[in-house]
Amino acid sequence: MKKHKEILSRFGINKTQFRIDLLSLFFDCKSALTIHEIFERFNKKINKVTIYRALKSFEQKGLIHQVPDKNNLKKYSLCNLDTCSPDLHNHQHGHFICYSCDQTFCLDDSTVKILKTSSGHIVKNYNLILEGYCTDCNSSQTISQN
């Protein structure tokens, strides 16, 4: 896709086929990706070292960022390309993932605003994942559960 090539140019990354495809993958994928998942998505045809180096490059240039998750896996997720750059990453991520339907919902900023003021530290970014049952799944579940 032309858009992806333009982005790679804009961020100073050579437009190899793999890196174009990798960027596409990140655009297609709402949730964060592990190295292993990427390897699988490319049918194990790309050398893992190449993946590691591409991820490192993407991260350094401000295209993606690491998402530490609770299982201690290294995961990467697409940056907000309007607000991120090599110098400054700015990821105001709040997501709700439904246990039942696996959908990811974006949470609006106001949901999370409060928490940024109450710790003694200077908060530059946050990454928040809520898990549970979305409104739709919950209403259907309460019927079948009891």
Add this chain to the structure above:
Amino acid sequence: MKKHKEILSRFGINKTQFRIDLLSLFFDCKSALTIHEIFERFNKKINKVTIYRALKSFEQKGLIHQVPDKNNLKKYSLCNLDTCSPDLHNHQHGHFICYSCDQTFCLDDSTVKILKTSSGHIVKNYNLILEGYCTDCNSSQTISQN
């Protein structure tokens, strides 16, 4: 310290000198610890396998829990011993990771309480990571920066 021995007994862990000292270390330490940090604190005199096994045991018995780390290392922090047990870990708290010193701090419950009610979904679990500058690093930074 007597308190630490009692805790180990209560959680069904043998009171070896190392495990007593390890528990003391967790009590003394505000932020989360890596295996490497523990190894250093014991002046490299304890076999790393022993540390790994002690941490695993502590975690399984409900004394400590894993916390996220920017560099993808395993970090551990003391549980709230009143609410955690082998059966039930109850860590409803976020973590703060400092850009500057890489330390991970646990945030108390009140920080996050608000967000759980304000979305329309049923929240069963959450994973929150704040990033920025911890109080220590921030104060030293503002002096040297300008």
Add this chain to the structure above:
DNA sequence: TAGGAAAACGCAAAAGTGTTGCGTTAATTA
């Protein structure tokens, strides 16, 4: 558009992190 510079690539090997097996030592329990 040709040709040199820089970036990206694959392979092999190394470094780093965490686990397992096993024989020995220390702690618990009765």
Add this chain to the structure above:
DNA sequence: TAATTAACGCAACACTTTTGCGTTTTCCTA
């Protein structure tokens, strides 16, 4: 205090990530 169980140290293994190096591809500019 003797038997049982947990913890320990060492060696080896498994898995993840990085590094070195020679080759290939992309980029840039004349």
